[in-house]
Structure formats: structure tokens, C-alpha cells
Amino acid sequence: MIIPVLKGIDFIGNTDDLDNSKIRVTAYIAEENDVGADCFHFQVISSKHLAKFLNENNIFDGRATFIVNKFDITQLELAINNILKDCIRPTWDEVAKAINRHLKWEYDNIKYMTSEEILTTIDQDK
Numbered sequence: 001m002i003i004p005v006l007k008g009i010d011f012i013g014n015t016d017d018l019d020n021s022k023i024r025v026t027a028y029i030a031e032e033n034d035v036g037a038d039c040f041h042f043q044v045i046s047s048k049h050l051a052k053f054l055n056e057n058n059i060f061d062g063r064a065t066f067i068v069n070k071f072d073i074t075q076l077e078l079a080i081n082n083i084l085k086d087c088i089r090p091t092w093d094e095v096a097k098a099i100n101r102h103l104k105w106e107y108d109n110i111k112y113m114t115s116e117e118i119l120t121t122i123d124q125d126k
Helices: 046-056 073-085 092-099 114-126
Strands: 004-012 022-031 038-046 065-068
Touching: 004 073, 022 073, 038 046, 038 092, 046 065, 065 073
Parallel strands: 038 065
Antiparallel strands: 004 022, 022 038
């Protein structure tokens, strides 16, 4: 079985006022001994920011979103690791698709083509 492991987290945007904001985040996840990792994207939104957003927009699509009262990196990592415990599968592709239900996988909806399929597509474009 493939056991996914959180290798690291990058925050994109202003992290000065995390208790009253929204911030984009990338989690790097792979098998324990892998050198590289796949990127899984999500956002962290404070409850204050969400309340303000809902006052202005009425509806919020919450996929790949963590809503927090107070930003705490340790709690965020714990939440991601709890997701990963539920995503153990026989292959990496199955693992990544399971994680993708919670976080946005960088390879979601990518279609791989053989060289023959590519040439057929190019011929059709002429």
C-alpha cells in the first residue's frame, strides 16, 4: 500500500494578518522515500474573512478550503495528515485521486496522450 506523507507547505500571499484573511497554500505530498512530491493546492480562510465574504456574496464554494478561527500551522498540518491517513491506496494514482477529493491536485483533469494520439490531433487541426 502507498502511504502519502506531507513533505512541506508553502504559503502564497500576505501572511501578516492570518486571523482575518484568506491565503492560498500548496502542500507537497509524496511517498515517504520519494525525492520529489506532487503539489496539492488549497486555501485557508479565517472565520472573520468568511463572514465578510458571505455578507457581500451570499454563497461560498468550500472545496479545498480550511476555515479557521485562529491560524495555527500545527493544527493545519494535523488536519492534512488526518486526510492523508484516509487516502492510503495500492497505487500513487489512486492515492492522489483520493487526496484530490479534499485538496486540488496539480494533475487533476490532465489527459496524457500517446505520440499517435498527438499526431492524430495535429492532423485534425489542419
